[in-house]
Amino acid sequence: LACCTQNINKAKQQERQNPVPVPSGVRQSPIDISTDDSVYDPQLKPLKISYDPSNCLLLRNNGYFFQVEFEDSKDSSVISSGPLKNQYRLKQFHFHWGSKSDRGSEHTVNNQVYPAELHLVHWNPVKCNNSGEAILSENGLAVVGVFLKLGKRHDSLQKLVDALPAVKHKDAAVDFFNFDPACMIPPCSDYWTYPGSLTAPPLTECVTWVIMKDPIEVSPDQLAMFRSLFYTSVGEKQKNMVDNYRPVQPLMKRTVYSTIP
Numbered sequence: 441l442a443c444c445t446q447n448i449n450k451a452k453q454q455e456r457q458n459p460v461p462v463p464s465g466v467r468q469s470p471i472d473i474s475t476d477d478s479v480y481d482p483q484l485k486p487l488k489i490s491y492d493p494s495n496c497l498l499l500r501n502n503g504y505f506f507q508v509e510f511e512d513s514k515d516s517s518v519i520s521s522g523p524l525k526n527q528y529r530l531k532q533f534h535f536h537w538g539s540k541s542d543r544g545s546e547h548t549v550n551n552q553v554y555p556a557e558l559h560l561v562h563w564n565p566v567k568c569n570n571s572g573e574a575i576l577s578e579n580g581l582a583v584v585g586v587f588l589k590l591g592k593r594h595d596s597l598q599k600l601v602d603a604l605p606a607v608k609h610k611d612a613a614v615d616f617f618n619f620d621p622a623c624m625i626p627p628c629s630d631y632w633t634y635p636g637s638l639t640a641p642p643l644t645e646c647v648t649w650v651i652m653k654d655p656i657e658v659s660p661d662q663l664a665m666f667r668s669l670f671y672t673s674v675g676e677k678q679k680n681m682v683d684n685y686r687p688v689q690p691l692m693k694r695t696v697y698s699t700i701p
């Protein structure tokens with residue numbers, strides 16, 4: 441399945457044909473992570489991350505954000521361990537960001553907002569046949585979240601930033617090869633983890649979230665390039681692609697676990 445939008449459209453079609461329960465809203469994302477309320481779990485191991493840059497295929501503007509899509513027919517770009525019972529395959533990564541630097545991330549930490557947040561979306565090939573099925577399956581997805589803060593230029597990210605002008609408008613897509621997403625994972629392995637949902641429609645409660653404690657740095661110019669994209673297609677009245685984040689949702693009866701004593 442080419443991308444999350446297609447998956448979401450397919451999921452909506454499947455939902456119409458054989459409706460699944462509408463999310464009862466007991467495990468919605470994103471959330472505010474209260475560090476004092478999170479529970480240290482000494483059994484939690486570091487996440488194992490193994491990506492093959494040659495699986496990187498395409499950069500696309502899907503009208504919600506830009507995403508980089510990966511070949512996911514084999515277990516060659518995967519995550520495992522940490523809170524995960526199975527190995528999950530990388531399908532795509534994307535970002536959420538603000539119109540200004542005082543907003544943009546979806547998750548917050550003690551109500552602190554970051555200017556942007558990276559989501560690396562993985563699906564469970566043990567439970568599902570493809571990523572489209574995974575968004576309808578409990579714990580079908582594992583999404584790794586990484587906060588972005590303003591600072592020094594992220595040299596490895598520049599290859600992606602330089603490609604953004606080619607996907608300014610909705611549905612634009614270009615070949616994008618040999619990019620290793622591991623370059624965007626912070627050196628510190630500490631994370632929070634909790635059961636949640638997609639943060640975009642159909643908002644299904646299918647995600648094991650792993651939110652890295654440390655942010656990565658990007659420069660103001662790099663973030664400005666994110667904001668230069670459009671939600672709109674060529675020929676439509678241009679609408680800047682900014683503020684594509686969902687507000688935080690109620691924690692309800694969930695516990696956030698952490699690797700941080």
Ligand SMILES: Cc1ccc(O)c(S)c1
Nearest residue numbers: 444559561583638639640
């Ligand atoms: C599959 C998917 C779609 C949109 C999202 O924001 C996330 S986090 C995951």
Ligand SMILES: [Zn+2]
Nearest residue numbers: 534536559639
């Ligand atoms: Zn996301």
